[in-house]
Amino acid sequence: MSSSAAAGHTDSDAAQLAALGYTAEFKRDMSPWANFSLGFTYLSPVVAVYTMFAFGLATAGPPMIWSLVIAGVGQLLVALVFSEVVAQFPVAGGLYPWARRLWGRRYAWMTGWIYLAALFATIAGVVSGGGAYAAVLFGVDDSVDTVVLCSLAILAVATTINYLGTRVLAIAAIVGFTAELLGALAVGVWLIATGRHHGLGILFDTFGAGDGADYTVAFASAALVGIYNYYGFEACGDVAEEVRDPGRMIPKAMRRTIYIGGAAATFVALALVLAVTDIPAVISGENPDPVTGVLESAFGSAGAKAILAIVLLSFLSCAMSLQAAAGRLAYSYGRDDMIVGSRWLRKFSQTRGVPPYALLFGGAFVPALIVLASRFVDVTRVVTFAALGIYLSFQMVVLAALRARLKGWQPSGKYRLGKWGLPVNFAALAYGVVAILTMTWPRTPNAPWYDDYVVLLSGAVVVGVGLLYMAVHPSYGRSDAPYDDAIPKSASRADGKRPERSEKPEPSGA
Incomplete structure (x- = not known):
């Protein structure tokens, strides 16, 4: 692109x-x-697959790989809905400002709150997973203290990259993408060429998974492999104010994330399945870590270390991208004066080109507290909320878009689905509801009730805390930034004035 064209954009x-x-x-x-x-x-297909592969294979056997295909199609529908929204409202922060323009302030506040809490938990979970790989890679004792220190080191590196500005973040993202994709392809091709122990027919063989019960239940449990893999495309829209011609470019980026990320994840999972020597041992629990065994068998100790280095880089890149999303979301809240501490969250460094306090709060401080808490308590219950929170906030935007369409919204951005908009929106909502139910239904009837419903309970706690905050400190009522302007007003309001609302601004000291 020429300099004059770039300036014009x-x-x-x-x-x-x-x-x-x-x-x-x-x-x-x-x-x-x-x-x-x-x-x-x-999205990081390497992180998702390497983290969830053993669980999926043990729960449903090789057919668990089809959950990646099903979830990919479902999330593509969600991405198409998001594409129309971001094309019309290319504003930093993603889900929160989209819900604000589609529905209103209170609804947007809760959407953003759930998403921000999910990002906190996800960042903490990703750096903790990376910390465990780092301990193995560097040959140090993988004690709790060591993993915590490694996790905080990964968090610090990711924060530094984000703090250096958009250009450095962009370069780091491309490096991370290139390394992860090439690494995934290299590992997958090598495993299929030299380490394959099965034919493709095993993708339809359960190997007795499910303990003889209804296999549908086992597959639904293993579907978490696919559900946990397909989010991250929304991050393309979180940085909408840092991309030229965002209404055209970001929808393309979202779809590419699903296509390429999904294909890479499925390919890696396929290569691993075909390379596992004794699948019944994984299903029985005799072999709880098939990934490490496959890598060491195929690449030797030194080669496995190289693969672990790529995996660790993938964890770092994933944390970096999550931080970027969390920082922009916190900044968006602050800019709209929607939360306590807004005057700090909206501060912007012209030198660095980033909102420093929003980035440190959203991307580093809270996740670091969660990581440190793992030194003293089991924070698994916090991290289990991550996927549910992301899916729930996604579906709040999908629902808001559907409501807006039924009220007359006609997407006017550079990307439009046209006559397919309404059916795609309905289908995206249906998929999201099924995915949320899949995540929350109890799976361990012999466990204490609070463990069996831990995902649902964690979601209820986050929503409950958000509702309590909204009741005690209704910051959203003070915000005078634009909202619910996607829905056309009646002809009687054609003069451009907003109709009277029941939400009255609170005094500035509230």
């Missing part, structure tokens, strides 16, 4: 942002491929 992007009620502060230094890479590294 920058001017039109700033004008569009001004029309949406905001002043451009971020530098539009993120290329389309860097934007896609950010979504890909957030």
Whole structure:
């Protein structure tokens, strides 16, 4: 792109942002491929598959791989809905500002709150997983203290990359994407070429998984492999104010994230399944870590270390992208004066081109507290909320888009589904509801009730705390930033004035 064309895009992007009620502060230094890479590294097929593979194979056998295909199609529907929304409202922060324009302030506050809490938990979970791999890679004792220190080190590196600005973040995202994709392809090809022990027919062989009960239940449990894999594409929209021509480029990046990330994840899972020597041993629990065994058998000790280095880089890239999303979301809250501490969260460093306090709070401080808490208590219950929170906040935006369509919203961005908009929106909502039910239904009837319902309970706690905050300190009532403008007003309001609302602004000291 020529400098004059780039300048023209920058001017039109700033004008569009001004029309949406905001002043451009971020530098539009993120290329389309860097934007896609950010979504890909957030989705991180290597992290998802290596983390969930043993669970999926033990629960449902090789057919668990089909959950990756099913979830990929479902999340593609969600991505298409998001694409229409971000094309019309390319504002930093993603889900929160989208829900704000589609529905209103209170609904948007809760959507963003759930998503932010999920990001906290996800960042903590990712760096903790990376910390365990780092301990193995460097040959140190994998005690709790060591893993915590390694986790905090990964968090610190990711924070530094984010703090250096959009251009550095973009370069790091591309490096992370390239290393992860090439590593996944290299490992997959080598395993299929030299370490394969089965034919493709085993993808339809359960090997007795499910303890002889209804296999549908076992497959639904293993479907978490697919459900946990397909989110991250929304990060492309979280940085909408850092991309030129975002209404056209971000929808493309979101779809590429699903296509390429899903294909990579499925390929890695396929290669691992075909390379596991004794699948019944995994199902019985005799072999709880088939991934390490497969890598050491195929690559030897030194080769396995190299693979672990790529896996560790994938964890770092994933944490970095998650932090970027959390920082932009916190900044978006602060800019709209929607939460305690807004005057700090909205501060912007013109030198670095980032909101420093929002980044440190959303991407580093709270996740670090969760990681440190793992030194003293089992924080698994906190981390288990992560996927549920992300899916729940996704579906709140999908529901808001569906409501807006039924009230007359006609997407006007550069990406539109046209006549397919309504059926795709309905299908995306249906998929999301099924996915949420799959995550929350009890799986361990012999466990204490609070362990059996831990995902549902953690979600209820987050929502309950959010409702309590909204009742005690209704910050959203003070916010005068634009909201619910996606829905056309009646002809009687054609003069451009907003109708009277029951939500009255609170005094500034509330």
